[in-house]
Amino acid sequence: MTDNKESQTPPVGRYQPGMPWNPVEKVIFERRSVRAFKKDPLPDSLIKRVLEAGRFAPSAGNVQPWKYVVINDPQIIEQMERDTVKHTRFLMFFLDYTRSLLRRIFLAPLIKLGIRIVPNQLHHVPFTLMQQIAAGKAPVYHGAPAMIIVMTDKRGVGTPSLETGICGQNMVLTAHSLGLGTCWVGMIKILIKMRKWRRFLRIKYPYKVTDCIMLGYPKMRFDGQVEREVQLVDWHDPSTGGKPKTERLGD
Amino acid sequence: MRYLRFLEKLLVPNYVKPKQILTAVLEFDSDKCLGCNLCAKICPARGISPGERKGDPPHVIDIFPGIPMCMACGDCQAACRQGAITIKKGYQTTRLFKRIAQATELTRPRRY
Numbered sequence: 001m002t003d004n005k006e007s008q009t010p011p012v013g014r015y016q017p018g019m020p021w022n023p024v025e026k027v028i029f030e031r032r033s034v035r036a037f038k039k040d041p042l043p044d045s046l047i048k049r050v051l052e053a054g055r056f057a058p059s060a061g062n063v064q065p066w067k068y069v070v071i072n073d074p075q076i077i078e079q080m081e082r083d084t085v086k087h088t089r090f091l092m093f094f095l096d097y098t099r100s101l102l103r104r105i106f107l108a109p110l111i112k113l114g115i116r117i118v119p120n121q122l123h124h125v126p127f128t129l130m131q132q133i134a135a136g137k138a139p140v141y142h143g144a145p146a147m148i149i150v151m152t153d154k155r156g157v158g159t160p161s162l163e164t165g166i167c168g169q170n171m172v173l174t175a176h177s178l179g180l181g182t183c184w185v186g187m188i189k190i191l192i193k194m195r196k197w198r199r200f201l202r203i204k205y206p207y208k209v210t211d212c213i214m215l216g217y218p219k220m221r222f223d224g225q226v227e228r229e230v231q232l233v234d235w236h237d238p239s240t241g242g243k244p245k246t247e248r249l250g251d
Numbered sequence: 252m253r254y255l256r257f258l259e260k261l262l263v264p265n266y267v268k269p270k271q272i273l274t275a276v277l278e279f280d281s282d283k284c285l286g287c288n289l290c291a292k293i294c295p296a297r298g299i300s301p302g303e304r305k306g307d308p309p310h311v312i313d314i315f316p317g318i319p320m321c322m323a324c325g326d327c328q329a330a331c332r333q334g335a336i337t338i339k340k341g342y343q344t345t346r347l348f349k350r351i352a353q354a355t356e357l358t359r360p361r362r363y
Contacts, residue, residue, distance in 0.1 A: 018362050029360045032326055035295050098267050098315065112263040116347065124266055124344050125322060128296075128314060137297055222293070225360060226325025229341050229353035232252050246252060250358045 027177045030223045034181025035142040037216035039074070042146050046178065047072060050215065053174035054150065057167035065156025066164050067207055069149040077141050084140045084191045085133055091190065092134040095122070121189070133187070140187045144214035149188070151207040161210060168213055181218030188212045252351055264346045269317030276340040277321055279308035283335035290327035290336060296320050299327060308335070323357065 010022045021029060051068055059065060071077060097108040115122040132138035141147065148171060152164040172182045191197050192209050203209050230251045234244040264271035277299075291299040291309050298320035300312045311319040322342040338357050343350055 020362065032329060033295070036292070104267065108265070112265070115263045116261070119263075119347060123348055124264065124272055127266060128320070131314075132297065222326070222330065224329035226329045227323075227338055227357035227359055228325065229350070230356045230358055232352050232354055234252075248354060250361055251354075251356065 023177070027173050030225060031173065031176045032222045032224065032226070033183040034214075034216075034218040034222050035139075035183055036219040036222075037142060037144045037181060037214070038219055039143075039145060040217050041074075042072065042180075042216065044072070046180070047146060047148075047215065049178065050171050050175045050180070051148065053170040054167040057163070057170045059163040059166070060157035060159075063153075063157050064163075065153035065160035066167050067151040067153065069151065069201060071147040071149070072145070074145050077144065077147055080147075080188075080191055080197070081139065081141050083194060083197065084187060085136070087190050087194060088130050088140075088187070089134040092130055095127075096131060096134070098131070126186070129187070130190075141185060141214055142183055144183070144216040146215040148213045148215055149201065149209055150211075150213070151203065151209050154206045154208055164210070168211070171213060175213075175215060176223060179217070181216060181222060183214045184211050185214055186211045254351060255347070255349065259346050259349060262346045264344050264348060267315045267318070269315075271345045272318055273340075273343040273345070274314075274319045275321040275323035275338060275342045276319065277311055277323075277327070278337045278339050279310065280333075280335040280337070281308045283333040284308040285333060285335075289330050289332075293326050293330045295324060295326060296322070325357075 008020060009026070010016070010019050012022050012024055047070060051070070054066070054068070055064075057064075071080075095111055095114075097103045097111045115127075129138060133140055148168075150164045150168045150171075152160045154160060156163060168184070172184070175182045189210060192201070192203055198204065201209070228250070231249040233247040233249050235247040236244045266272060286302065286306060286308070288301045288309060291301050298311050298314075299309045301307075301309050311321045314320045323338045323340075325338065328336045328338060341353075341355050341357050343355065
């Protein structure tokens with residue numbers, strides 16, 4: 001074929017080494033989390049189109065261990081924002097050992113022990129984000145007009161949270177392919193520590209919530225290619241014998 | 252690749268010590284920069300501040316002395332139409348949260 005490689009978008013379903021991205025790959029490689037949305041509301045049909053992609057996500061035993069909640073009301077999201085900030089301030093009052101010298105000396109060892117016990121929520125990145133939220137410098141839900149919550153059914157086969165994630169990412173990629181912007185927000189974990197929100201969102205057995213997806217029209221075109229760390233892969237194949245070689249993916 | 256040593260598994264890095272939290276380093280090319288400050292608006296951490304005087308390129312603010320508030324997400328690099336932003340070094344923590352399966356070099360998606 002003597003086509004100009006740079007201008008052709010290959011059809012989905014075939015592979016040639018070095019070929020340009022097909023439409024699916026393009027959505028995957030250019031997806032960026034969007035944190036600035038237009039206020040325009042989303043039509044119901046568009047939200048449903050995004051949800052449909054999640055309905056067809058794979059799951060162990062096809063048990064589909066998820067439940068969708070759609071919040072298509074900016075006022076509710078604003079209330080969630082206010083309450084999340086308030087509760088984050090409350091939590092950080094106890095957790096933030098960096099605030100003063102006294103805290104750095106006396107509180108730090110205790111908090112670091114706590115971080116060692118629950119490292120996922122208190123890793124440097126969410127810790128810093130919570131500091132910024134408590135200080136009013138970072139928004140939680142980014143002013144998005146709509147939110148999708150995919151709840152996990154704890155009774156699911158295997159690892160139901162994983163499947164909720166797969167379902168959610170199906171929705172994210174579909175949303176980006178339709179020109180929408182999305183952002184996964186894990187800080188909703190703080191909101192649901194409040195009983196009133198657990199009641200409002202009907203989060204009770206067998207469901208749990210870990211993350212939500214903010215949805216809306218992006219304020220400008222955010223999607224595009226970026227750089228990312230080279231991934232080190234343990235590569236096993238007949239040539240390596242017993243011990244895998246370390247492949248530098250992306251190098 | 253080496254997994255974590257015993258002490259690394261045990262200890263948590265201190266979030267105010269620059270030697271234990273190696274946040275990302277960005278470089279702003281003042282020749283290419285137009286001063287539009289799109290990067291400052293886009294940064295999810297709100298970590299980029301416009302230059303002090305008109306014509307100065309933006310810079311990354313410090314959360315604590317010596318710790319720039321940047322984790323090399325690449326949003327600013329993707330947004331800058333002049334290509335004025337380079338990521339000189341990615342985000343790395345030490346001790347418990349040390350990166351094991353990623354190298355420090357950052358690359359664009361490769362078309363294998």
